[in-house]
Amino acid sequence: MENEATVPRKNWQHQATAFLARCRAQMWGKHKEEPLAWLYRAGFSVSFAQDHFLGWNFRPMQRNAALWLGEDRAGEKYALPQGLLLPWIQESQMLRLSILGMEGDTFILEGSSLRPLVTEKGPCLLVCASDGDAFRLLQETKPGTAVMAAPDFSLLRPSDFEGFGRIRLVTPFTDDVRRLLDELRSQGRMAQAFPLPERGLVSGLLSGELSFSRIPAMALF
Numbered sequence: 001m002e003n004e005a006t007v008p009r010k011n012w013q014h015q016a017t018a019f020l021a022r023c024r025a026q027m028w029g030k031h032k033e034e035p036l037a038w039l040y041r042a043g044f045s046v047s048f049a050q051d052h053f054l055g056w057n058f059r060p061m062q063r064n065a066a067l068w069l070g071e072d073r074a075g076e077k078y079a080l081p082q083g084l085l086l087p088w089i090q091e092s093q094m095l096r097l098s099i100l101g102m103e104g105d106t107f108i109l110e111g112s113s114l115r116p117l118v119t120e121k122g123p124c125l126l127v128c129a130s131d132g133d134a135f136r137l138l139q140e141t142k143p144g145t146a147v148m149a150a151p152d153f154s155l156l157r158p159s160d161f162e163g164f165g166r167i168r169l170v171t172p173f174t175d176d177v178r179r180l181l182d183e184l185r186s187q188g189r190m191a192q193a194f195p196l197p198e199r200g201l202v203s204g205l206l207s208g209e210l211s212f213s214r215i216p217a218m219a220l221f
Contacts, residue, residue, distance in 0.1 A: 006115055007093060008094070008095065008111050009070065009111060011068065011069075012069065013093060013094045015063075015067055016068075016094045016097045017094050019085075021055075022055075023085050024053060024054070024085075026056055027054070031058070035056035035084070038102065041206060042084075042202055042206060043136065044084075044135075044139065054084055054085060054086060055087075056083070057081070057082055057083060057085060057099060059082055062078060063077070065078040068111055079107075081099050082102065083101040084100040084132075085097060085099055085100075086100055088113075088131070088149070095112070096117060096149075097109045098132065100131070100132040100202060103207075104203030104204070104207075105199065105203060106132040106200075108131070108151060114152050114155060116149065116150035116155060116156055117148065117149050118146050118147070118148040119138060119147045119148075121146060122144040122146045122164070123164065124146070124164065124166045124167075124168075125145070126145065126146070126147045126148065126168050126170050126218070126219065127148045127170065128147065128148065128149050128170055129171040129172065130151060130200050131151070133171070133196070136201055137170060137218060140216065140219035148160070153176040153177065154176070158187070166190045166191075166221055167184060167189055167191040168191070168193070168221070169181060169192070169193045169194070170193075170201070170218045171195075172197065173196075177193060194217070194218050
């Protein structure tokens, strides 16, 4: 599948970058009360949102899919839900753009790379199944702890874990997670799991199913 590629199409990157720029301007504009209130509910700090180029889409939209995905998608609509924009930008390239919805569900924009993406190298690694949960945990980490978002665990490879000594899977505990945990341990790695509710970390915080007091146990080694 094309969206499994490491780097998305150039036209997708152009459209995603322009959309993010508009949403960043809107987020800090004269109607910023809505996004700031939502950030507070989910536990995101203003400084984190600014430092990591987050944006806010005020209403669901549909655009011409051909502009994002190529002429073979002419006549189709491209969905842009309401919510918080989460950009993965590495080496000046937009690799993935997700939108964290009002209830904490993560929507990956079609055309994004679905490969596991990681923030940095370090001895410790937190692995999440969604970009929303990954960004929320990234805010809590200390130097030396990287965060990986892997929306499709079937795309994970042994090389994705090279350079990491301690690994924690912070995700709903599915069969795929169990298999990955067993595989990492069979390789002699220090791996553990922190099971989340079915809909994940941010949804759990917004619904009250998870307490903010549990986050340090997830993020700190």
